[in-house]
Amino acid sequence: MTTAQRTWSTNHIENEAAYVAAIKRNIIQNAQKTWRINTHRAEEIEETIQDGRVFDLDDGTVVYKENFIGSMAKSFDTFGKLTKKQCSAVLSGIDRRQVMREKFAKERAEQGAKSQWVGKVGLRVDITLTCVHVITIDSAYGTQCLHICEDENKNVVIYKGFSLAFPTKGFTAKMVATVKEHQDRDGVKQTIIARPKVFV
Numbered sequence: 001m002t003t004a005q006r007t008w009s010t011n012h013i014e015n016e017a018a019y020v021a022a023i024k025r026n027i028i029q030n031a032q033k034t035w036r037i038n039t040h041r042a043e044e045i046e047e048t049i050q051d052g053r054v055f056d057l058d059d060g061t062v063v064y065k066e067n068f069i070g071s072m073a074k075s076f077d078t079f080g081k082l083t084k085k086q087c088s089a090v091l092s093g094i095d096r097r098q099v100m101r102e103k104f105a106k107e108r109a110e111q112g113a114k115s116q117w118v119g120k121v122g123l124r125v126d127i128t129l130t131c132v133h134v135i136t137i138d139s140a141y142g143t144q145c146l147h148i149c150e151d152e153n154k155n156v157v158i159y160k161g162f163s164l165a166f167p168t169k170g171f172t173a174k175m176v177a178t179v180k181e182h183q184d185r186d187g188v189k190q191t192i193i194a195r196p197k198v199f200v
Contacts, residue, residue, distance in 0.1 A: 031080025045082065045090050049073040068093075112187035116155050119179040119191065127193075129157055130172040156190045158183075165198040174199045 036042045052073030054063050062077070064070040072090055076082055082090070119125035129149040137144045137160070147159045147166055159166060159177070167173040177193035184190070 028077070028080040032076070035081035039082075039087060041091060041094075044094055045087055046076075048090055048094055049076055049082075053077075108186065108188065111154065111156075112189075114154070115189040116153070117182040117189050117191050118151060118155055118157055121179050121182055124176055124178050125193075126174070126176055127157065128152055128172065128174045129159075129167065131167045131169050134169050156188055158190055158192050159194075159196055160192075161194070161196075163196055163198070166196060167198070 036046075039045070049069055049072045052065050052067070052069035052071070054065060055061075056063065064074040068089075072082060072086060075086065118127060129151055131147050131149050133148040135146040135148070137146055142162065144160055144162060145166070149157045149159065149167075151157055175196045175198045177196040179191060180194040181192040182189065183192060
């Protein structure tokens with residue numbers, strides 16, 4: 001191409017910044033295609049790093065979380081690929097999470113096999129509970145807390161209510177409560193209590 005032809009070509013690009021951006025985008029997309037073909041478990045990696053992106057709904061821009069997954073997503077979007085070392089690190093995290101999920105499922109199944117309901121529905125029961133988790137729930141009646149607890153035999157006991165005296169996560173307390181309901185959730189027996197009276 002002669003100098004005159006190059007000048008003519010440049011002068012007829014209406015938006016040079018958009019033109020350059022389009023070329024860069026094509027280069028990255030081609031690199032991503034090649035990476036997907038040549039990378040073991042590429043789909044799993046892409047699904048995982050998707051969590052590192054945050055999309056601005058107003059202008060469509062993407063920002064990245066300031067963590068490992070965010071940095072991987074940014075690298076992939078910038079260079080159209082991840083290095084072998086980066087891929088190994090992402091896959092290692094995926095595999096660790098899967099092991100933890102399987103371990104949790106096994107523990108839950110074992111717990112379910114051993115779990116028992118506490119007391120009889122409609123009657124008061126003396127019980128000692130340790131709160132293992134608290135979930136805050138906003139409702140029309142105000143903010144309630146769902147307390148997931150265990151008794152001394154690791155049976156699951158649930159209290160949902162407003163009682164400020166009820167033990168928070170990590171604390172143990174003796175109390176009297178009404179057995180409201182017996183439930184079975186994913187194979188684990190759960191006892192729902194109401195109107196607890198906590199002994200300080």
